[in-house]
Structure formats: structure tokens, C-alpha cells
Amino acid sequence: MIDLKLLQKDFEGISKKLQRKGVDEKLLEKVKIKFEELKEAKAHFETLQAAQNAMSKEFGMYKREGKDISELKAKVDENKIRIADALEIQRLRQEELEALAMAIPNIPDDDVPDGEDEDDNIEIKKVLTPKEFSFTPKEHWELAEQNGWIDFERGVKLATSRFSVSFGMGARLERALINFMLDFNRQRGFEEVSVPALVNRKALEGTGQLPKFEDDLYKIQDQELFLIPTAEVPVTNLYQDEILSLDKLPKRMTAYTSCFRKEAGAAGRDTRGMIRQHQFHKVELVSIATPGESDIIFNDMVTCASDLLTALELPHRLVTLCTGDLGFSAAKTIDLEVWLPGQNTYREISSVSNTRDFQARRAKIRFKNGKKNELVHTLNGSSLAVGRTLVAIMENFQNSDGSIDIPKVLHPYLGL
Template sequence: MHDIRAVRTDAAAFDAAMARRGMEPQSAAILALDEARRAAIALTEGVQAKRNALSREIGAAMKRGDKAEADRLKAEVAATVAEAEGAEVDAKEAAVTEALSVLPNILDPEVPEGRDEADNVVIHTHGEPARPNFEPKQHFELGEALGLMDFAAATKLAGSRFTVLRGALARLERALGQWMLTLHTDQHGYTETAVPYLVNAATMHGTGQLPKFEEDLFKTTDGRYLIPTAEVPLTNLARDEIQPEAALPLRFTALSPSFRSEAGSAGRDTRGMLRQHQFSKVELVSITRPEESDAEHERMTQCAEAVLTALGLTWRRIFLCAGDTGFSAARTYDLEVWLPGQQAWREISSCSNCRDFQARRMKARYRRGKDNVLVHTLNGSGVAVGRALIAVMETHQQEDGSILIPEVLRPWMGGLERISAG
């Protein structure tokens, strides 16, 4: 969320920042709400001062036995209280907060200009797109031919955008998640964390899913939400907390299911596992001092890249343009893998520096000397398990339809080197 003081200080700069997001000027409406709030506070404070003065006068009147004057002053106090109640300070505070909470983060100056993913910038590429001497299949063709990927059964059980995996493919998905989690904890310095998969509205608000993106979430009948990513509970561990400076950076990782309604995705990626209502993901979250967050962003992205390299995948890093950068992010790197079956690059990880945008919403701070300072928060996929499974299947497929298992996963597969039919 934004600091109202920054809007007051330079409204033109704030409007220019929103314009980079493709938005109309916002400052005039926000400052009008803020002025009404400040006027209400001033009125309330003035009324309180008047009430205090009248109370002293009532005491003096009672002391000298002037009941009539005391009664008159009490009536004036009652009228003064009614005046303060009419100021509606809480409602005006809420109006300012709501107006600010639906506006996206201010983009880093280095973020490329652009309207959508067509304007994203390739930073570097690792490896060359595989072009085998046979016609490669897509993951769902491979999985169905192996008899280990069943979309019909999933549709019967839950509807579209779900998958049932069996046998070696189910184990391969499990192996991917466990191996990634171990890599990030043992080699990359993240603390393994088991988190709730259901969270309250305050937790969703803290990372920016609410109020703007409620339609993308699954909500339970008791007002809780299924997490769209473990970023939500992991980042909110810092909510309403003041960390000792020496404890930073905090680095958390979790392997969890993610649940997304995929609102607005009708007709997109309807075949296969690319866009699911439920999928597993290894999430990375960092809580840092402001001056360390850019270096932490690079570090986090490299941790995700190490996963893709170890799996023998071809990948590239993308710097998202202004029009494609997510709501809470100041800057984002996407990692894309080459899928030979699709003959296309597809996103497998997104690593974002949110600066103090989420921290202000969460009141997440650390102690610096005598001051409490907002932390910076970062999050990234390390990586999406389902998409890693797709990439491994398509990249390491053989002409006979079998799939070679990357060496790093073989210990997690009981030594199995290849998944074959039968």
C-alpha cells in the first residue's frame, strides 16, 4: 500500500507512477478523501479540547453550588459530543485506506516500458531450445500414452483444470517437490516452513490479494480463503511484528498446494497441466532491510535458476515490462522454460521485489536504532512443481515415448532412470 504522505508531497510524481501502470491520475480523488479525513480529525480534536474545558467549568460550577450553570454546561457537552460523532473519523480513515489499497505498487525506474508480455525484455538464455530429430509430443500426449496421466478421471472427480497422476509420474511430481525443497534449505539458506493452506482475510490483504483480486480466490463458507501461493502465509509471518535488525534477512521456503480460480482464463491452456485450479509449488520468501532487497532479488532469482539448470532444462530470464508487472511488485523477473512439445517458451517461475508495499499493509517492521522501519519483502517460485514436471517430460522425452529422469531426481525415484510404458 502507498504512503499518503508521498501523495501529498508530490501528487504529480504519484500520478506519473500510476500512468506507467496504464492508470488515470489518482491523486486528486485520494487527496480529497485525505482532506476530509484530516478535517474530521481536526474537528474531533477541537471538540475534545472544548469538552475538556467545559468539564472543568462544570466542576467549578458544582463547587460553588451553581446547579443551573452546571446543567447548562452539561447540555453543551452533550451537544459537543454529538458534533464529534458526526465527524465520522473512522469512516473517513477507512475511505482513504480503501482508495490506496486498490492501487498497484510503484514500479522501479529500471522496469521496461510496455503494455503487455510482448514488451518484456529477455535478459539472458541458458542453453539452446531442443529440436530433436523426431516430432516431440506435448506432456499430456506423453502422459496419456504412458497411462499415467488421467484427465477424464480428474474431470469426473472435480471438473475441468484438474489432473490425476499415477505410478511413476505421481512419484516424479513428488520427487520434484521434495528435491527442490531440500535444495533450497540445504544449499540456499532458506528455512523450511509448513504453513496453513486456509488463511483469513487480513492475511490475504497483507500481500495484496484483497480487496482487488477476490474473484481469483476460492473462499470458504466461514470466510477463509484457500491460498493461491505459499507467499501469502510466509510473508504474513512478519505481519504486525518488529524484527531485530540482526535477524534480517529472513528466508522462508514451503512446498504447498496452490489454489486459483483462473478467473478470466476461459479458453486458455485447456489441455494438459499448464493452468490448473490446484497445483504444487515450492515458494521462496525473503524479508530484508531496504538497502539489501535488490541484491536479495538477484540472489532469489539465481536460486530458482539453479533448479532449472540442475534439471537439464533450457531456460531464459525475462524482465517484465510495466504493463505485465504484478500488482504488488516493484520489479519482477520471470523464468521461462523451453517446451519442445509445444515449441514455445512458458513461465515456470516469477521472482518479485515488492519493496515496502506489502510491509506497509502488514505493518511489518524492524528495529533500527531507536526507529521502527518498514522491511522489504520479496517472493519467488522455486519453482512451480507441475510446470517443472511438464518441462522434464517434454525436454527429456525419447522417440519411443519414454522419459529419462534427470540424475538429481533419481535418488528420489528409488534409482529409476527412465519412465516407460508398461
């Protein structure tokens, strides 16, 4: 959630920044007005309530002194009706404001480039040079099936399209990757956590998936619970509604979870293979930091993910997302794209975002800065998407006969 007080104070400035993300200025004006109306309604209600409280106190005194209370009671009863009305007005305005404000995306950082979509993202640097193949490299689904690593049909049989099953070395490699990534992150100072894969509405509101993106989430039928689309949700919300002491910051955490996405609106995209699945494994990084250190932490996380790819000998590049490609909660995002020789292109394998205080404001995560409580900054990043890493290994480490080498760092994890 954006800072409504700031919007009120510096409407021009905030509005200008949000227009870069395609937010309609009229909507912002409406929010500003609603915000002011709500304040008005609150003030009115509180004045009435104060009178009521005062009269109630008097009431108690009258009774103790044995005075006649009938006149006072009439006054108090009358005021009570007005309070009920005032409260109802306040409640309605609160609801209206929230509905509007919760749907406004985060303000992009000033150094985020303008742009429409992913074509306008800006490459920062390339890491490792893709190797030359003496043959035409195959795409991963071909290799996966040929080696018996992944069975796409049986995944569909068990669930529906965009589900798959891993067998043998494919399954072992997944597990090896998860362990390798968690160990790697732990050595970089991220504490490992294991969290629920189901979360409630409040958690998803805290990180920004709800209320706007409910269509992308799998919902449990008989309870108000959702399957997590990313570990970012449970891990960030670990500290929801808490005031952290300064010496506990920064919090740097890593978690492995399955992730679940309906991929609504992705019809026809990446239908083959395991680039875009409804369920996938991911190792996530989440940091909670003071505003002063969040930029450093951000770079740290990008470096961690990039080094992970380098350790796996996977060529990749870093790109800054433009305003049009930036996610709802992010102020800034750097994507890591891994080279896929079979597809002859770079594909997203990790996305590191600084949401600044956007999620913290929604989730009420604060820290004590001296006497004052301030909102923290929250950051998240994948490190990495396991399925896509497996895809990258298959395509980059393939031989002409279709066999696949295993990156050296994974050998200990596979008993090789």
C-alpha cells in the same frame, strides 16, 4: 498500498510513475483530495475530543470539591453530539479513501521497461541450450497419458475441469520434485516453513490479492476464509503487524503448498494439459529484508530459482516483465521461462518479485532501525511451480518411443 504522504508531497512524481502502469491521474488526484479531507476531518474531531477530555477532567474535580456540575454537564452533553457527527464524517472519509487507495497498484521501479503485455517483456539471458530432437517432440499431455502419469479425465470426474490426478511415477516425481526443491532452497539459506492453506481476509489484503482480485479466489462458504492462491500469502503475512529486530533480518523462507486459483478470465487459455490448473503444487521463496539489501536478496532469489532449473538440466531464460505485465503488488518482477520443446516455446515456470514496501505497508511489517520503525521490503518467488516443472521434464527428457528419462539430481529421491 502506496505511500499516501508521498503522493501528497510529490504528486507529480508519483503520478508520472503510476501512469506507466496505466493508473488514471484523475483517480490519483481524487485520492490525494480524499486524503487531505480525511486529515481535516480528523483534526476537527480531535479538537472536539480534546475539549471533551478536558471538560471530563474538570468534571471529576468539581465532583470531588462538591461544586455544582449542572452547567458543565450541559456543555459537555452538547459537545458530545458534535463529536458524534465529526466521528461519522471521519469514518466515511476513511472508508472512501481506503476503497480507492487499496485498489492502486504498486509503483514500478525506474528500470522496469515500458510495455503493453508479455510481448514487451525483455529477455535478460538464456541458460542452457535446448537440445535437438531427431523426431518431433510431443506435447506433455500426450506423454503424460501414454506413460500413465497423469489422468485428466478422472480429475474432472472428482472436481471439475482443470483438475487432474497423478499416478505412479507421475505422482512420485511430483513428490521427488517438491523434496528436491525444498532441500535445494534450504541449502541456499532459506528456512523451511509449513503454513495453512486457508487464510483470512486480512492476510490477503496484506499481500494485495484483496480487495481487488476476490474473483480469482476460492472462498469457504460458512467462514471468512479463502484457499491460498500462492504460499506468498501465508508466508509473508507470518510477520504481519510485527516489528522485527534488525538482527532477525533478512528472513529467507521456503514453503511448499498447494495453490488454488479460479483462473477467472483465463477461459480458453491452456485448456489442455496441466499448465493452468485450479489446484497445483508450488514451492515458494519469500524474503523479508531491509530496504538497503532487498535488491541483493532479489537477485539471490532469481539465481536460486535459475540454478534449480539448471540442476534439473532444464533450458530456460530470464525475462524482465514490462510495466503492462507487472503484477499488482510488484515493483519489479523477473520471470523464469522454461523451454518446452513440445510446444516449441518458453513458458513461465517461476516469477520472482520485489514488492518493496507495498505489502509491508498493508501488512504493517516493520523493523526497528535504531530508534525508528521502518517498513521492510517483502519479496517472493516461485521455485518452482511443480506441475510445470513436471511438464518441462516430460517434454525435455522424452525419447522417440515416448518414454521419459529422469534428471540425474532426482534419482536419489526416487531410489534410482
